[in-house]
Amino acid sequence: MKNILVTGGAGFIGSHLCERLLKEGHHVICLDNFFTGSRKNIEHLTDNKEFELIRHDIVEPILLEVEQIYNLACPASPVHYQYNAIKTIKTSVLGVTNMLGLAKRAKARILQASTSEVYGDPILHPQREDYWGNVNPIGIRSCYDEGKRVAETLMMDYHRQHNVDIKIVRIFNTYGPRMAENDGRVVSNFIVQALKGEDITIYGDGTQTRSFCYVDDLVNGMMTLMNKENFTGPVNIGNDGEYTIKELAEMIIELTNSNSQIVYKPLPSDDPCKRRPDLSLARKELDYEPKVHVREGLLKTIEYFSSVI
Numbered sequence: 001m002k003n004i005l006v007t008g009g010a011g012f013i014g015s016h017l018c019e020r021l022l023k024e025g026h027h028v029i030c031l032d033n034f035f036t037g038s039r040k041n042i043e044h045l046t047d048n049k050e051f052e053l054i055r056h057d058i059v060e061p062i063l064l065e066v067e068q069i070y071n072l073a074c075p076a077s078p079v080h081y082q083y084n085a086i087k088t089i090k091t092s093v094l095g096v097t098n099m100l101g102l103a104k105r106a107k108a109r110i111l112q113a114s115t116s117e118v119y120g121d122p123i124l125h126p127q128r129e130d131y132w133g134n135v136n137p138i139g140i141r142s143c144y145d146e147g148k149r150v151a152e153t154l155m156m157d158y159h160r161q162h163n164v165d166i167k168i169v170r171i172f173n174t175y176g177p178r179m180a181e182n183d184g185r186v187v188s189n190f191i192v193q194a195l196k197g198e199d200i201t202i203y204g205d206g207t208q209t210r211s212f213c214y215v216d217d218l219v220n221g222m223m224t225l226m227n228k229e230n231f232t233g234p235v236n237i238g239n240d241g242e243y244t245i246k247e248l249a250e251m252i253i254e255l256t257n258s259n260s261q262i263v264y265k266p267l268p269s270d271d272p273c274k275r276r277p278d279l280s281l282a283r284k285e286l287d288y289e290p291k292v293h294v295r296e297g298l299l300k301t302i303e304y305f306s307s308v309i
Contacts, residue, residue, distance in 0.1 A: 172238025
């Protein structure tokens with residue numbers, strides 16, 4: 001049994017991680033400022049005596065005694081991270097510095113939730129961890145993209161300079177129950193629109209590609225990385241099945257039995273044309289293999305949204 005801190009623990013991914021850690025018998029401290037996290041994501045955990053909830057923003061320092069830190073705190077969808085771009089980059093710079101300071105003082109192992117966005121609009125496809133990316137440093141997405149790149153820099157510098165025990169995971173598109181219906185992400189947008197019988201909005205011509213990882217597969221990969229000795233990462237975790245946005249829309253219309261029509265709108269600036277993880281390193285170091293096929297995962301996600309909208 002370990003004392004484990006999960007920042008952003010009331011968020012979509014964080015709540016699933018808290019749930020899994022509790023099931024494995026750990027004491028979990030969930031820390032969240034509830035900007036994008038929600039109490040309803042974790043209300044089923046609050047009766048567990050090993051679950052602690054703290055309302056806190058990691059931009060401010062905090063003193064805790066923990067053995068592991070999963071740092072997931074940061075808005076992760078464009079509609080939320082662009083809402084207050086300065087606050088977003090502060091979360092990835094000041095917040096990560098504070099979490100690394102805590103890890104250093106407590107001698108805790110820390111895992112940073114980085115992102116496929118560090119690859120920007122990639123020229124290399126699929127994306128490998130040794131690819132340095134193609135990011136616009138002054139664009140509307142850079143508060144998130146560059147923030148996460150700086151977070152990785154801070155992790156490596158604390159590791160080299162202070163011997164902090166670090167892990168870096170680069171998370172590719174993840175979906176599943178407890179996604180926020182207003183987060184602007186493609187899976188939640190399409191499912192909500194399909195269930196309401198509204199037009200399904202595709203930005204661009206729909207030929208841009210993404211890979212979709214079910215949340216349980218991501219949590220498995222993160223926990224394996226956290227407990228792997230002598231390997232810091234960065235490592236891609238996701239699903240390497242690749243779909244065009246149009247294919248995803250058509251699949252969701254079929255699975256929801258919806259009468260929705262597809263409509264096309266202009267593509268936002270710096271939106272990546274292709275995105276698929278090269279999982280060779282994760283397979284080699286973590287024996288990682290995504291198990292949930294996109295159709296199976298979408299059905300579970302549709303079931304969730306059907307109960308909340």
